[in-house]
Amino acid sequence: MRRFGQDISTARPRVVAALAGRLRDLDLAEDAFADAAAAALVTWPNQAPRDPAAWLWRAALRRAIDARRRAAVRDRAILDAPEPLPTPEEALMAADEPIPDERLKLIFVCCHPALAPDIRAALTLKVVCGLSTARLARAFFTAEPAMLQRITRAKRKIAGAGVPFEVPSRPAWPERLEAVLATLEIAYAQAYEDAALADRDAAPFAAEILRLSGLLAELMPDEPEVLGLAALVRFAEARRPARLDDMGAMIPPSEQDVGLWRRDLIAGGADLLGRAAEIGRSGPRQILAAIHAAHCTRAEAGVTDWPTIAALYDVLAEVRPHAAVAVNRAVAIGEARGADAGLAELARIDGVEDWLPYQAALAALSAKGGCPDQARDAYTAALALQPPPAERLWLERRRRDLDVA
Amino acid sequence: MQYMILIYEPEDAYAGEAGEAALKDIVAKHMVLAAELRAKGAMKDGSGLQDSSTATTVVTRGGRQTLHDGPFAETREHLGGYYLIDVPDLDEALAIARRVPVVDGGKVEVRPLAVH
Numbered sequence: 001m002r003r004f005g006q007d008i009s010t011a012r013p014r015v016v017a018a019l020a021g022r023l024r025d026l027d028l029a030e031d032a033f034a035d036a037a038a039a040a041l042v043t044w045p046n047q048a049p050r051d052p053a054a055w056l057w058r059a060a061l062r063r064a065i066d067a068r069r070r071a072a073v074r075d076r077a078i079l080d081a082p083e084p085l086p087t088p089e090e091a092l093m094a095a096d097e098p099i100p101d102e103r104l105k106l107i108f109v110c111c112h113p114a115l116a117p118d119i120r121a122a123l124t125l126k127v128v129c130g131l132s133t134a135r136l137a138r139a140f141f142t143a144e145p146a147m148l149q150r151i152t153r154a155k156r157k158i159a160g161a162g163v164p165f166e167v168p169s170r171p172a173w174p175e176r177l178e179a180v181l182a183t184l185e186i187a188y189a190q191a192y193e194d195a196a197l198a199d200r201d202a203a204p205f206a207a208e209i210l211r212l213s214g215l216l217a218e219l220m221p222d223e224p225e226v227l228g229l230a231a232l233v234r235f236a237e238a239r240r241p242a243r244l245d246d247m248g249a250m251i252p253p254s255e256q257d258v259g260l261w262r263r264d265l266i267a268g269g270a271d272l273l274g275r276a277a278e279i280g281r282s283g284p285r286q287i288l289a290a291i292h293a294a295h296c297t298r299a300e301a302g303v304t305d306w307p308t309i310a311a312l313y314d315v316l317a318e319v320r321p322h323a324a325v326a327v328n329r330a331v332a333i334g335e336a337r338g339a340d341a342g343l344a345e346l347a348r349i350d351g352v353e354d355w356l357p358y359q360a361a362l363a364a365l366s367a368k369g370g371c372p373d374q375a376r377d378a379y380t381a382a383l384a385l386q387p388p389p390a391e392r393l394w395l396e397r398r399r400r401d402l403d404v405a
Numbered sequence: 406m407q408y409m410i411l412i413y414e415p416e417d418a419y420a421g422e423a424g425e426a427a428l429k430d431i432v433a434k435h436m437v438l439a440a441e442l443r444a445k446g447a448m449k450d451g452s453g454l455q456d457s458s459t460a461t462t463v464v465t466r467g468g469r470q471t472l473h474d475g476p477f478a479e480t481r482e483h484l485g486g487y488y489l490i491d492v493p494d495l496d497e498a499l500a501i502a503r504r505v506p507v508v509d510g511g512k513v514e515v516r517p518l519a520v521h
Contacts, residue, residue, distance in 0.1 A: 114495060161517045162406040164494035172496065 004044045004052075008037045011053035012130045013103050013215060019060055020109070021102035021165055026127055026155050028064050033130075036060035057099045103128075104219045105165050111180040112163050119154045120179065121186040126151055128215075129208045139190045139205055181225055181285065184213055188233055206237055210265075217272060227276035228286030234269035235292035238262040249393035254335075258299040266296050287316045306336035323349060327357045331364065339369030356385040360395065372402045407449060407518040408498040410488040410505060415481055416457065418508040427508055434506035435486075442490060442501065451488035482512060489518075 012033065019029035036059035040052070049055035110124040122140060125131045131139075137147040157163070168176040191206040210233055217230040242256035273289050291312045298304045313329035326349045334342020342365045352358040363378035379399040387395060419428040435453070442448035462473040476483060488505070492498050495515070502513045 112495075114499065161515075162408075162494045162498070164496050166494075166496075168496070172500075 004041060007044075007052040008040060008056065009130060011056050013106070013128050014099055014101065015053055015056045015060060016127060016130075017102040017106035018057060018099045019064060020106050020127075021100060022061065023064055023068075024159075024165060026109075026158060028067060029060075030127060032060040032064035032067065035063045053099060102165075103215065104167055107180060107216065107219075108167060108176060109158060109163055109165055111176075111183040112158070113175060113179040114161065114163060115154050115157065117179075117182055117186055119150050120183040121190070122147065123151055123154045124183055124212070125187055125208060129212055131205070131208060135205065177220075177223060177225070180216070181229055184209070184216065184229055185285075187212070188236075192236065206240065209233055210237055221275075222279065224276035224279040224281050225283040225285045227272045227279075228283060228289045231269040231272035231276065232285055232289035232292055234265045234272065235289060235296055238265035238269065238296065244390055247393060248390055249397060250390040251394070253295045254298070254304045261296065261299055263299070266299070269293065269296075282315075284316060284320045287312055287319070291316070304335070306332055310336040323352050323355065324357060327352065327355075327361050331361050334365045334368060339365050343369060353381075354385065356382055356387055356391075359385065360387075360391075363395070363398065367398070367402060376402055406494065406498075406520075407489065407491050408495075409516045409518060410451075410490060410498070410502050411484060411514040411516065412486045412488075412505060412507060413482040413512040413514065414485045414508055415510050416483050418485075418511070431506045431508065438501075438504055438506070439488075442488070447490050447492050447497075447501070449489040449491050451486070451490075453486040454484060457483040482510075 015036075016029050016033050019032055020026055023029055023032075033056065036056045039059055040049075040056060044052075106128060107124065110127055111120045115123065118140065122136050125136060125139075126133065133148045133151065134144050136151075137144040140147065142150075188206075188209045191209050213230040213233045216226050220226045238261050239253060239256060241262065242258070242260035243251060245251055269289065270293060273286065273293060276286050276289075291309055294305050294309045294312065310329070310332040313325065313332045317325050317329050327346070330342050330345035330349070332342075333345050343362075346358070346362055346365060349358065359378050359382035363375045363382055366372075366375035366378055376399060379395055379402070382395050383392065383399070418424060432453075439448060439451060442451075457476045460476040462475065462477045464471050464473050488501070490498060490501060492501065495517070498515050498517075502515045505513045507513060
């Protein structure tokens with residue numbers, strides 16, 4: 001039974017994309033797939049299909065056509081329309097064709113820049129990966145009816161506003177690709193936050209992002225930032241088993257038990273990042289992935305390579321001048337060249353006093369630099385900024401450590 | 406598909422001497438874009454609108470109609486013109502919308518027509 005469930009979720013992106021391409025209707029594609037999957041769970045235990053994806057594709061297409069015919073009959077009762085002709089779908093059904101690969105088109109539709117970024121992320125996870133609205137509502141910290149409403153609205157806009165079911169043209173490609181990458185980053189950030197909340201089903205959510213990023217890397221093997229993002233997700237996920245201690249407190253990468261890190265994911269990330277580097281067009285996701293890779297080298301080297309990490313943050317700060325990057329860069333510099341150097345960098349960042357990562361970094365660097373009073377104040381300020389539970393436990397512990405010392 | 410392209414610009418965008426020069430420049434650009442759209446058969450209609458101070462709004466409420474002197478909503482930006490275009494999909498409509506000339510701070514809204 002478990003294997004059949006796996007077969008269904010593996011087949012889903014390809015089959016739903018092919019249905020969406022054929023039917024030009026995301027709702028109908030999703031509903032037809034759900035019906036076919038339900039039928040599969042009844043049928044397959046007695047008669048396992050030779051090709052699960054092909055079975056689901058045929059069954060879902062038949063159901064979608066039935067649904068359309070019923071709708072046409074219903075409309076005819078009112079409008080007195082002529083008998084519907086056999087559709088091209090029906091004609092093609094007979095040909096027993098292979099499933100067309102429309103996955104890239106579906107992803108570009110769900111990540112269209114005419115949709116708001118967080119809605120793109122939720123829609124992609126819903127349509128391409130099949131995550132439930134309830135699961136998405138939890139991941140995006142919203143109520144289920146609100147999430148359902150946002151997804152419904154997005155689908156209505158795609159259909160109503162005429163978003164094309166096409167891979168974008170060359171001139172539009174950079175902007176459209178950026179929209180896909182940004183969408184996946186938002187989705188992964190949610191998975192990561194999720195774990196900080198110690199939500200027990202965070203791992204399956206992150207597993208979907210792993211799969212989705214891998215799928216994108218497979219569909220766009222010549223786009224180094226796509227490979228970089230897939231690598232980044234793998235390096236970060238490799239450390240998931242080591243991120244929390246027995247009490248549920250966060251553990252930073254440099255203090256995690258490397259024995260718990262998943263070597264298979266680290267190797268997969270290194271392979272992707274290597275392929276990205278061969279293409280020779282750097283970008284923020286590749287640099288971020290390289291930072292994660294540098295953290296992972298502690299598994300072999302025994303110590304964190306802070307000078308390399310600090311140098312990578314210098315490059316990242318150039319292409320992504322965000323406060324989050326600046327704060328992490330200051331921390332890396334503090335580890336590589338001493339707390340004073342890190343504190344000096346931190347002091348150069350403006351307008352971040354009420355921001356948790358800043359206060360946490362200020363506290364850590366102050367403690368390291370032998371200023372316990374400043375560190376204590378910063379930990380208190382950080383704790384006042386409502387950190388997620390895992391981080392709260394960690395910050396409280398660090399503040400207590402100051403008092404002991 | 407048909408799309409309405411609605412052009413919103415700050416009310417005082419074309420005021421004063423500098424505004425007049427800007428208006429000349431923008432109108433010339435509109436002419437070029439409209440000619441191009443006409444040539445490829447994408448242009449259904451389009452025009453600039455007179456100042457929003459010339460607007461009159463008919464309000465229907467409780468079975469009664471009253472006239473309101475001015476546009477329906479008092480905002481800093483006002484509806485200054487529109488294009489009605491016919492193109493295959495949203496991507497093409499957005500590509501045209503990006504080329505609609507506006508002053509700094511101008512906003513161009515793209516709305517598909519309801520199909521009945």
